[in-house]
Amino acid sequence: MKLREKLLETLSFLEPMSLEKIYLDLDNDFLMKNKSLTSEDLENELKALVSSKKVKLIKEDNASLWIKIFPRKPLITRLLEYLKSLYKTK
Numbered sequence: 001m002k003l004r005e006k007l008l009e010t011l012s013f014l015e016p017m018s019l020e021k022i023y024l025d026l027d028n029d030f031l032m033k034n035k036s037l038t039s040e041d042l043e044n045e046l047k048a049l050v051s052s053k054k055v056k057l058i059k060e061d062n063a064s065l066w067i068k069i070f071p072r073k074p075l076i077t078r079l080l081e082y083l084k085s086l087y088k089t090k
Helices: 003-010 019-025 028-033 040-049 075-089
Strands: 054-062 063-068
Touching: 003 019, 003 040, 003 063, 019 063, 040 063, 054 075
Parallel strands: none
Antiparallel strands: 054 063
């Protein structure tokens, strides 16, 4: 499994996580298979996730925290759901 996929599994929608907390929450089997993994690798992958807008970077008290962004539904899906809700109320 790729580091990016593992980070997306590890990161939370509810709680911003520091680099140390992310590293501690990573799966042990994954870490054993990737013994050469460094904090620089984690930071580079997190930067890529931030630029792809799947993760948000929060700067707080000289610390960097990351939180997963809940994906929005496409506009057409939201409109259809809204129209269905209007139809059901009548």
